[in-house]
Amino acid sequence: MARPINEEKRLKRRSRILQEAVVLFAESGYSNTTTALIAQSVGVSPGTIFQYFPNKEALFNAAVLEPLADIQVKSLACLKEEGTPGVLIKNMVEEQFNHIYCYTNELRLVQYVLGQRIRFPELTQMVLESTKVMTDTIECVYAKGQLMGEFNKNFSPAMISRAYISFLNGVGLTLGESIIHHPEWESLKGHALYLFAPIQHEEKQEEFK
Structure with missing residues (x-):
């Protein structure tokens, strides 16, 4: 209807x-x-x-939390599709880096809240909980990928997921929309994927020799 x-x-x-x-x-x-x-x-x-x-506080809370929820929904959708963990992680990086520059102000606002945790205790907790949902999901997919030999087993899934989110936020906060027209943009996405320490086909063959 x-x-x-x-x-x-x-x-x-x-x-x-x-x-x-x-x-x-x-x-x-x-x-x-x-x-x-x-x-x-x-x-x-x-x-x-x-x-x-209803009031300014409610508007502020929505301005902080709703864009985060939007990013999360799109990212989690990528991690729930069909495919191996390596493919899912690659798709997630592609999705996030293709859109993260659209959320520069939203990310600045999140950092504003996190930088004043005493002033915004409840909102800070909600932001951290939202971020944890994302990092926990990445961690789970990554750990499966390690078991399947797609990612280096010497790295902590928890540290990898948090390092990636930090890198993603840094890119969103410091680079504007013009970056997508820069020749190094695709290389930057490649560096993001490299944070997950994927094992190349040749490296897998070496493991089985």
């Missing part, structure tokens, strides 16, 4: 408000970003904001 037009307009406006909130919160921080400023940026009245979010 098609969604009513009014509901579609409502969801689009909510998404627009959230997008502007992400940018402004990332640029100016929580205290310096008012709902009035966000409303002005969106082109709506200040009161309109509260039709979608």
Whole structure:
């Protein structure tokens, strides 16, 4: 059944408000970003904001958590497809590096929260829990790949998964959209995959000699 037009307009406006909130919160921080400023940026009245979010804190929480959930859903989907662990990891890296530059402000906002854990204790915990779901899933797939001889067995799956997420976040935070047009972009994705220490076919043959 098609969604009513009014509901579609409502969801689009909510998404627009959230997008502007992400940018402004990332640029100016929580205290310096008012709902009035966000409303002005969106082109709506200040009161309109509260039709979608009960207060500024709820809007801030959504600006931090919803993009994280979006990244997580797409990444986990890659790890649940058909294929060997090596293929799944490669597909995940491809998916994340093809889109991570779109989340620069979102990642800056996450780092803003994590840098003020005393100020945002509950939100920090939710961010860490979300990240843990991702690293735990990568860890599980990676460990299976080690057992199948696709990855070097001398590395800790827990450390590998966390190292990769840190690398991914660093790329998202420091490189803009223009990086995808840079000739070294594909090489950068290759380096991300290399963090998992994949065993090449020739190396596998050596193991069985």
